[in-house]
Amino acid sequence: MATIGDVAAAAGVSRSTASYALSGKRSISEGARRRVLEAAEALGYTPNAGARALATSQTMVLGLLARFHADEFAPAMTQYILGVTDTARDLGYDTLLVTEPDGAGALRRITDSRMVDGVVLLNVAHDDPRLPVLRAAPQPGALVGLPGDCSGVDVFDLDFEQAGRVMVDRLHGLGHRELILVSQPEHVVERGGAYVWRLRDAALERARRLGVRLHAVYGESRRPAAERMLGALLDARPGATGLLLDNEAAAAALPSVTRARGLEGLSVVGRYSAEFAETFALPYAYVELAPDRLGEMAVRQLVRRIESAQARAEPFVVRLVPAELTSPPS
Structure with a gap:
């Protein structure tokens, strides 16, 4: 059965562009859209989520684990979430937002069931109980927030x-x-x-x-x-x-x-x-604080690892965004 990667290769476009053309989530050129549709028809590709998951072991869904704590300012957390979801959409992925109090249990459930292709963690604690679960999962993970132990995941945070x-x-x-x-x-x-x-x-x-x-x-x-x-x-x-x-x-x-x-x-x-x-x-x-930039960086790195065997073999990264001072409005 043909995969989205086969369609993209036949049409001469990226996987994300092929996904856009088939899902309509983002405008692309008419020429690219036509090539993708023609390639999908010629290869017998079915852009059905269930069929796609069976054929490719990919769901085109990213898991996003976040919590809205009563002792933190909720609008600030929303900016991180938008940075993740907007970038995921631009790259052809949907986002499954999980806010359960039992983060480790929820993470184990969505990774064991292959509901997602990769996971982004927000609200990262110094000794985060979700990290052992994520390291053991078959899917790659990216963090927005610096834990005490950064092994086995890609990490992005403000310095x-x-x-x-x-x-x-x-x-x-x-x-x-x-x-x-x-x-x-x-x-x-x-x-x-x-x-x-x-x-x-x-x-x-x-x-x-x-x-x-x-x-x-x-x-x-x-x-x-x-x-x-x-x-x-x-x-x-x-x-x-x-x-x-x-x-x-x-x-x-x-x-x-x-x-x-x-x-x-x-x-x-x-x-x-x-x-x-x-x-x-x-x-x-x-x-x-750059919440949108951090979310974008995490998602782009995560999608690289999902879509490229070479990227999956690369060392994990810890990237701290430099602190930039903005002057007050005049």
Whole structure:
């Protein structure tokens, strides 16, 4: 029985282009579409999902395991999910989103049943219980988030250590010598959110080297608790002239707090995405979180491994996106 790869080869196009032509998920040139359809007819290819899975052992579906934790800011997670699903669609793959609390059990179920061709993990913990299952699965996996042990998977994340250093450097360069760092809630750290301590520890070390006094605290995940927390911090640290925000809820709440207190001149550096900054009209410098870019990188690498025997034999990669500082809007 002919496969999608046979059709693509006969038509002189890539597998993803052949998939687009047969599924209609994306516009392609009329000439390419016609060649694909003619090749599919000549080879007797049936673009039925069940028949395709039986013939090729491929489903053209990627598994995406994510969780919406109550103590994290949900809109930030949505940006990662869109980065994954949009790229998967562009490459001719559907996405199966799995949000079950038992992530390891859900992962074992979808990989053992061959429901997916590969898996992307979000909400990656330092000692993530899903990783042993993914390493043992026949399908390849990619992570958005840096675990303690990166073996057996491709890993993509922001360079949070560099982000912490960049944030301190920014305010030190503006002359500030006492700062407050607001991190994610403590529960995020307790369940293994390594990105929190990676940024915090790097920021504290940089501040120490520069002679800056840095107060590191855990924040809240929702308003109005975030507003109350910020107000209490500013009252408790009257000598602090700058804020570092590794907490989206605190960043979204800060403008109303500073307006109410007449602190519009407070220097702030955040860590979030450009879309987040635009959505909440945040007037601060920030380190770009790049959730869409990270999702795209993970999916493209995963699809390479799915579609190429040569790519499957390549060493696994750990790629950290450099921390880029964006100036506040003028």
